[in-house]
Amino acid sequence: MSDLTSFPFFAGDQWHDPASGKWIESENPADGRAWARVPDCDAADVAHAVAAAKTAFNDGPWGRLLPAQRGRVLRQIGDLISANADRLGEIELRDNGRTGTIAPGLREGGWQVDSWHYYAGLCDKFEGRIIPAELPDMHNYMSWEPFGVVALFLPWNAPIGTLIWKLSAALAAGNTVVIKPSEHASCSTLELMKIFSEADILPAGVVNVVTGFGPSTGAALVRHPDVRLISFTGGTSGGQAVAAVAAEQVKPVIMELGGKSPQIVRADADLDLAAKGIAGAIFPGGGQSCISGSRLLIHADVIEDFTTRLAALAAAEVVGSPSDPDSTIGPLANRAHYQSVLTKIDAAEAAGHRLILDGRSACRDAGYYVGPTIFADVPNGADLAQTEVFGPVASTEAWTSDIDVIRKANDTPYGLAAGIWTADVALGMRMAARIEAGTVYINNYFNASSQSPVGGFKQSGYGRENGIEGMRCFMQTKSVWLATNPGPNDPLDA
Numbered sequence: 001m002s003d004l005t006s007f008p009f010f011a012g013d014q015w016h017d018p019a020s021g022k023w024i025e026s027e028n029p030a031d032g033r034a035w036a037r038v039p040d041c042d043a044a045d046v047a048h049a050v051a052a053a054k055t056a057f058n059d060g061p062w063g064r065l066l067p068a069q070r071g072r073v074l075r076q077i078g079d080l081i082s083a084n085a086d087r088l089g090e091i092e093l094r095d096n097g098r099t100g101t102i103a104p105g106l107r108e109g110g111w112q113v114d115s116w117h118y119y120a121g122l123c124d125k126f127e128g129r130i131i132p133a134e135l136p137d138m139h140n141y142m143s144w145e146p147f148g149v150v151a152l153f154l155p156w157n158a159p160i161g162t163l164i165w166k167l168s169a170a171l172a173a174g175n176t177v178v179i180k181p182s183e184h185a186s187c188s189t190l191e192l193m194k195i196f197s198e199a200d201i202l203p204a205g206v207v208n209v210v211t212g213f214g215p216s217t218g219a220a221l222v223r224h225p226d227v228r229l230i231s232f233t234g235g236t237s238g239g240q241a242v243a244a245v246a247a248e249q250v251k252p253v254i255m256e257l258g259g260k261s262p263q264i265v266r267a268d269a270d271l272d273l274a275a276k277g278i279a280g281a282i283f284p285g286g287g288q289s290c291i292s293g294s295r296l297l298i299h300a301d302v303i304e305d306f307t308t309r310l311a312a313l314a315a316a317e318v319v320g321s322p323s324d325p326d327s328t329i330g331p332l333a334n335r336a337h338y339q340s341v342l343t344k345i346d347a348a349e350a351a352g353h354r355l356i357l358d359g360r361s362a363c364r365d366a367g368y369y370v371g372p373t374i375f376a377d378v379p380n381g382a383d384l385a386q387t388e389v390f391g392p393v394a395s396t397e398a399w400t401s402d403i404d405v406i407r408k409a410n411d412t413p414y415g416l417a418a419g420i421w422t423a424d425v426a427l428g429m430r431m432a433a434r435i436e437a438g439t440v441y442i443n444n445y446f447n448a449s450s451q452s453p454v455g456g457f458k459q460s461g462y463g464r465e466n467g468i469e470g471m472r473c474f475m476q477t478k479s480v481w482l483a484t485n486p487g488p489n490d491p492l493d494a
C-alpha cells in the first residue's frame with residue numbers, strides 16, 4: 001500500500017483506478033520528494049471518460065439546458081472556486097511549486113473567478129442571424145452550436161489557470177469535456193473535480209479527467225473518434241505531435257504554444273518603470289510563463305544604466321521554498337525541466353555570452369531551484385535569444401535604430417507577446433502595429449483579463465482564449481435553409 005496521496009481519475013462523476021494498475025508519482029519540486037500519485041491511464045480509461053462525456057452531451061440534461069441556465073451554473077462554479085481558493089492553491093503549490101500567487105486569482109475578484117462570471121454572462125449573448133441570401137423564396141438563418149466532446153490539454157506551469165480559461169469557455173459554449181492535465185502536475189485539476197463532485201454542481205459526465213503521459217494517454221484522447229475538438233496548451237513539439245494526430249481525422253485544434261517574447265526599451269523610456277516591469281515579466285514563477293518577456297532589446301544609449309537597474313532588482317529576489325513567505329521565487333516545477341534550464345544556461349556560457357548574474361547556485365536547498373540569471377551582448381541569432389528557456393533567464397542586446405529593432409523583435413519563429421517601453425506613446429502604438437505577436441504591451445507587461453483575447457502569431461499557435469473570441473473557438477456555425485416557395489396555388493396570390 002502506497003503512503004502517497006492517491007488521486008484516481010474522474011469519469012461520469014465517479015473515481016476510478018487505472019485499468020492497467022499503473023500509477024505515476026508526482027514530486028513536490030520544493031524538496032524533490034514524491035507526495036502523490038495519479039493514474040497512468042491507458043486507451044480503455046480514455047475511452048471510458050470519452051463515453052461519459054458523449055452520453056452527457058447527447059442524453060444528459062446538459063445538452064438541453066438553455067444558454068441562460070448554463071450561465072447560472074457557470075456563475076455558481078465561479079463562486080464555488082472562490083470559496084475553495086486556499087484548498088486549490090495549496091495543492092497546486094505542493095504539485096508544481098509556484099510561489100503564493102495562485103490563491104488570490106481564485107478568490108472573489110480574482111481573474112480566475114472572473115473567467116466564470118464573464119462567460120456566465122456571455123452564454124446567452126451568442127445570437128444567430130437571418131441572412132438575406134440571394135435566392136428567391138428561401139429563408140436562411142445561422143446559429144452557433146457546440147462541438148460536442150472536446151479535449152483540453154494542460155501544461156504543468158499553471159495547471160489551474162490554463163484549465164479555467166479553457167473550461168469556462170468550453171462549458172459556456174455547451175460542450176462536455178475530457179481534461180488531460182500534465183503528467184507533472186495533475187493534482188490540482190483532480191482536486192477541482194472533488195470540489196465539483198462534493199457540491200454536485202454539474203450533471204455526471206459533463207467534465208471528466210484522465211491523467212498520464214502525452215504520447216500514450218494524450219495521443220489516445222486526440223485519436224478518439226468521439227472527441228470533436230482539441231484545445232491544447234503546451235510546448236511547440238507537443239503541439240506539433242497533437243496537430244499531426246488530429247489531422248488524421250481532420251479534427252480542429254486550438255493551439256496555445258510557447259514563445260520567446262521581445263521587450264524593446266527606447267532611450268526615452270522611464271528606466272525605473274521599465275526595469276521593474278521587465279524584472280516582473282521574467283523572474284516571478286521562475287520564468288515559467290509562456291509570455292515571459294526575456295529577450296531584451298535595449299537602446300545602446302541606456303543599456304548600461306538599464307542593465308544595472310535590472311541586475312539589482314534580480315539580485316534582490318529571494319529564491320527558496322514556496323512555503324517560506326520571504327521567498328519570491330520558488331523551485332522550477334519538476335526535475336526534468338530543472339535539468340533542461342541548467343543545461344541551457346551552461347550552453348549559453350559555453351557559447352561565450354557574458355554572464356552578469358548567475359542563478360545556478362542561488363539556493364542550496366534540495367529542490368529544483370534556479371535564481372535570476374542575466375546574459376549580456378547576446379546577438380538575436382544566438383540559441384539563447386531564439387529558444388524558449390522557460391526559466392528565470394534573460395538576455396540583452398543593444399540597438400540604435402527603431403526600424404531595425406522591430407525587425408529584430410520579429411526575427412523569431414514565435415509570436416506570443418512583446419513589450420515596448422517608451423515615453424512616446426504614439427510611436428509605441430505605431431511600433432505595436434508592426435510587431436508580429438498576439439499580445440503587445442506598452443509601458444506594462446503581463447496583464448490579462450477575461451474580456452481580452454490571448455493567443456499566438458506564427459509558431460506560438462492559433463485560435464484564442466478569453467473574450468468573445470475564446471468562446472467562439474469552442475463553437476461552430478450551422479446554416480439552415482427553409483424553402484418558402486408557395487407552389488402553384490398560393491392562397492396569398494390574389
Ligand code: NAD
Pocket residue numbers: 153154155156157158162180181182183212213214215216217218219222233234235236237238239241242256257258259289290291388390416456460461
Ligand atoms: P508539453 O507540450 O510537454 O505538454 C502539454 C500537454 O500536452 C501535457 O498534458 C502533455 O502530457 C500533453 N502532450 C505532450 N505531448 C503530447 C503528445 N504527443 N500527444 C498528446 N499529448 C501530449 O508542454 P509542457 O512542457 O507541459 O508546458 C510548457 C510549455 O507550455 C511551454 O512551452 C510554454 O510556453 C507552453 N505554454 C503556453 C501557454 C500559452 O497560453 N501560449 C501557456 C502556458 C504554457
